[in-house]
Amino acid sequence: MHRLVRGAEAARAGERAATREAVNALNAQMTPDVAGQMSAFLAALWQGGGSTLAAFPSSRRGLGSLDETALTYLLESEEITDDAFWNRVVRMINLSVLLRIPTTDTGNLQHLMRQAIRQWKSRVCMLVPGMAASTTSPWRWGVKEGQLLFQTPRFQVLIAQSRRQLPYAEESSLPRLDEVRSRADRFGIPLTSLRMVVTDRHIGYAGSGDDISHDARLDGISEALGQAEGVIEADARITASTILHCRFGAGIASARGARTQVPLDALMGTAMRLLADLTDDEAEKIAQLLGVQQGLLDQPWSQPTFDDL
Secondary structure, X not given: OHHHHHHHHHHHHOOHHHHHHHHHXXXXXXXXXXXXXXXXXXXXXXXXXXXXXXXXXXXXXXXXXXXXXXXXXXXXXXXXXXXXXXXXXXXXXXXXHHOOOOOEOOHHHHHHHHHHOOOOEEOEEEEEEOOXXXXXXXXXXXXXOOEEEEEOOOEEEEEEOOHHHOOOOOOOOOOEHHHHHHHHHHHOOOEEEEEEEEXXXXXXXXXXOOOOOOOHHHHXXXXXXOOOOEEEEEEEEOOOOOEEEEEOOOOEEEEOOOOOXXXXXXXXXXXXXXXXXXXXXXXXXXXXXXXXXXXXXXXXXXXXEEEEO
């Protein structure tokens, strides 16, 4: 064990001789599978420290990426606070690998996700009221039962690669149109379509990709309905060509398009800012963790349409 600990320290420092000694000890004392997993762990430390994989002292194949076992070793090891290290590690894995590890919310996971949110992509996320049934505290990441979660004081965000991976959503009350427009305006989120309900009547209002949230005709519809309309869903533009479909009752935001994926910071940031009524403190904390929502320049104006569905 002492040799392995020394080998881990040496791997991060790029010290070839001590790392080779640890690899040789693993090959001599462990089964091939375990030796391979631990060698992958040392190779991750080696590359995370800035050394090239070609210079790593092992002839084993498959050391350029981490499987879930090697990643678990890394996340459960002594905390590493070096951002450059985790930036390199993020490139060796993906969200699918992370979701296969056991339940964890270690300090190393927090460092990993701070780098991953700007590099990894996914399709869908879900806001669930309350605290997660684990030790995860507010403003921390966790992995639990194949789901990636981010805990805030009032709700948790579950991130998945498909809607099927999320739990059943209990419908909650719908925000009014003026609330949704206020949230979008507050964070510079362009809305390209809205679907609303008044009693048993559904109303849709959409354009051709431009921001409709400040349309005078939308004001007229709201006034005609006595400002009693609830917003069922809205489409939010997060890039010039990418739309996020937000369902307010279910608290779900998903990318439009069968194969479209969205960077995690944009996916989560848009979902939390549009689907939740954030306090100023919450909005500031989210901006610190994910970055400020970047509003897009308006596209050329086009005539919006509305219909009684």
